[in-house]
Amino acid sequence: MRYILLDFEWNNAYSVPHKRFLNEITQIGAVMLDERLEVIDVFDVVVRSALTKRLRRSFTELTGITNERMLAGVPFGEAVARYRDWARVGDDTITMTWSNSDLYAVTENIRNFQPDGAPFPIGNYIDLQSFVMAALTKRGVSLAGQISLAHAAELFSISTEPFQLHSAPDDCAVCAALLRQTFDADALAARVLDTDAPDFFERLTFKPxxxxxxxxxxxxxxxxxxxxxxxxxxxxxxxxxxxxxxxxxxxxxxxxxxxxxxxxxxxxxxxxxxxxxxxxxxxxxxxxxxxxxxxxxxxxxxxxx
Ligand SMILES: [Zn+2]
Known part of the structure; x- marks a missing residue:
């Protein structure tokens, strides 16, 4: 089994054709772990915006991605293709993100920027945020609402000092550390969702x-x-x-x-x-x-x- 921790950073920019502001993915980061949870490989691609030449200052401050880096990036479609080749998603992989909002974001980005493109490769999926929250609850920690990655790291005494939080590959490294701390093969298996199921994304985006x-x-x-x-x-x-x-x-x-x-x-x-x-x-x-x-x-x- 391989585990892929996946994270996106997105910048909010106005889209003239859509006549509204969109969250445009600007960085795709991932860390791949083997079954012993050792890092096999790291993925980091910066996406060149199709909407703007200038990122929001708050985005640059948060992620460390400058305009120059963004402008030297690759188009979204190519970034997705590179990720597909790197991840080789299959029966032997489980992809995790910190909360399923990343899945919303990437689904929207495929729709807005790659309308004829294949879905983003996720395959077997676990929402690591809800998994870690369940692990904390089991340890007697009472939580009021969803917790941030930084807060979860703190609760498990994981130092985020060496990392720039909100940089996609670094967030994935923190996720990997959290997975090591909470790892429980049976509990994980019980939470695997199949994103290739025909109704998965419809279900994800359905609002009661x-x-x-x-x-x-x-x-x-x-x-x-x-x-x-x-x-x-x-x-x-x-x-x-x-x-x-x-x-x-x-x-x-x-x-x-x-x-x-x-x-x-x-x-x-x-x-x-x-x-x-x-x-x-x-x-x-x-x-x-x-x-x-x-x-x-x-x-x-x-x-x-
Ligand atoms: Zn009557």
Missing amino acids: HYLKSAAEVGSRGEELRFACEACGAFAKRVTKWHAKGRWLFANFRCPDCGNRFRGKVMLKRTYDDLIIQKRIVPPLEEAAEKAQAVPDEMQRLSETV
Whole structure:
């Protein structure tokens, strides 16, 4: 088994064709370890910006990459090709980054700067940040939120003195030291993700959200039916759905017993599921109900939602 610690540094620059600021990868760094966690090789490539001739000063201060170094760099596509040849990602490699934000960044960069390019080679993947945080929790360290690489190094008494943090290959060297301190083959194996799975990046970039209209449910709408609390019959919806915060509201009337109530439903779309919460609350005043009433024809049309 080989372990690859991978890191990107990105500079924020305005893209004229995209009409917005983009995080453009400016350095790709990696350290390759053998199964005894000894360093086999180091990768360090600086990318020439496609957007700007001048890096942000804060970026240069943070990473040590000057404009001159950036301008002497290679185009992003070539940097990716060089990395591919170097990493030779396969069944015998596990690639790790410090938090999966690097995966977002590289996916976005491929999309923006290499739209016809093959995906960045990652293969078997572990988020080292979450692995190290789990290791710390196991050791009884209580953590409030995600921890930085520097903080993690400090907690494991790893000296960052010889390194320039936020320089990609040096960050990878610190990651390698953290991996040595926390290494547990079984715990690592349990966390391996296959980034070549067809839905991996879709899943990574999916943002769970609350549906703002009943139409977005997109099925036959059984999720939006309410049974009468008094007799159990399915109630008839007598107003349109309207959204308020995370909830959708509508008024209902039971065809069997005439019971009136207001149903509210919260619909959260995650990658795999539609999570539904339903409540029954007292009805609106009759005047308010009339104002929101659905004409019969529309009622029939919208019966499915
Ligand atoms: Zn009823």
